[in-house]
Amino acid sequence: MTSTTPEFGGDDGDVAEVLARGELTVIGRIRSASNATFLCEATLADRTAHCVYKPVAGEAPLWDFPDGTLAGRERGCYLVSAALGWNIVPYTIIRDGPAGPGMLQRWVDQPSDEPVGADPDQSADVGPDLIDLLPSGKIPAGFLPVLQAYDYAGDEVTLVHADDDRLRRIAVFDVVINNADRKGGHVLAGVDGRVYGVDHGVTLHTEDKLRTVLWGWAGKPIGDDILEDIARLGDALTGELGTELCGHITAVEVAALRARVVALLRNPVMPTPDRRRPIPWPAF
Template sequence: MSNGVVDVFCRITRDIAASLNSAGVQVGRRCTGISDGATASAMLSLARDLHLSEDLRHFLNNAHIDVKLYNSHNAHHYSHPLSAAEQHMRSRKLEAAIAGRTDIFEERGKARNSVHRLRSDDGNFNIYKPISGERPPDWWPMGAGKLAIREVAAFRVDELYGFGRVPPTAMTDGPLGPGSVQQWVPSRPYRRGDLLPALERQQLAVLDYIIGNGDRNWRNWRIDIKGSAVAIDHGVSLLDGSRHYRFAGGEIRYLRMRSPFVAGYLHKPLHADILTPVNSDHVFIALHDLNLNERSIDGAVARHEEIQRRGSITGEAWPGPIVEK
């Protein structure tokens, strides 16, 4: 199939998807060039759902391989351009501890993730979370080795919006293998989120909602020496959008978002500065570049679009409950 035909077909698909829910919109977006074969399958499913003609479904089926190859060939055009901050974090070489323990550990229910404060070759301190030390909680459905990329994803969303709440974060290859590295910011715990400036509370609400934060407890945000909010520990976020999960022993629990900031701003208008236009494609590409689950990405983009469209957090793009604690 020629590139021109694919482009026309993608425009038609987006027009169809625009009349559907936010999940349908992602079909059109994914058609633009990021696909591993799921695009054509999603198109076929969309055609069936819309009761399109046998001829069109036959066309989609024949286009499957061509669309996949076309998108794969052009995928490099859609890679996320690293910001200067993320590039700088990537370039840092972490030094192994010479003396003393650097373990901080991170409580995740009964799990303790390995976290280290290490100096890098430029003299700065960093928070290093090796994938080898990830111990996700028992309710975490995504499996081990999936937390570090979510730390980077949260920074990218924060950066796209220009909030400056999440310290610069990147993937690195440290003394204990691949993991995330984050700029260490001198800060202290602060339980009174209600005393933060309204703009900062809204920024944290939007960030947590878009990434579907499952663990914004009082330990996972702090204030720096200037009194501004610092958002950390985003490994438990960006779930795949399923409404509930089955756990050991057959117990079923509903997916929940845990953030006092989101809960506090449900159905409340957001400040104009929060609603700075951010292109949905940029959000999609920034997350796709991290090889996250497609449903995780689609959910984040849908929540971003909800905020841009509604001017508030309504919860319509989140499948489970939103709780404060």
């Protein structure tokens, strides 16, 4: 099996090299994150790249995940995403930083990051986000309902997400990695037209912990093209990929990952939300 990390060449490889070898400067702290999370700039000679840095020392203790393991789980999910060929998770590594060892992940530029210019069309309503809360009964075509709720004003709303193949792959990916925290804010639409998933620290557990806002395809069959990629992932887990993952999660957790792959191949249907708390809260 070939390496799951980008080669140092081309645009993606150039960013990978800067993140791996560049000097890190903290630009600011991302206050909305539950763990210590920083926006950084990596500089290597005349090249720069922005990234998210989560030091292991800043990880909040959790009752059901061992301390100090979240960064490794983020790296593990990147490796799984790369092996699938889906590139859902931005390039992610473990390296030393200003606050010690931690996870470093390429920053995803989003349309909302761009300043609005003088053209009034730029600020026009472009419709719902990929994952959104909409007034009940006003779900547009191309969106799937997930949950009925009430907003802070007491009005009835519906949690929805787009019936989009890019989101569908993320939904399947979450089943594979056993994602316990797929919130709406953890799905990013990049300026490059791709849709990314971030914040994968609470994943790859041995027990079923799937919590997600992407329940719109519950009970639906998984397409053959996706199953082919999952089958290749299963093969990769018996070789170099499985060995590399054991450097970040336990052998038992790698075995559980393989078991989830096998289960999906045997019964290629999206699971249904039969757990007590199937949606993370808050949902965004």
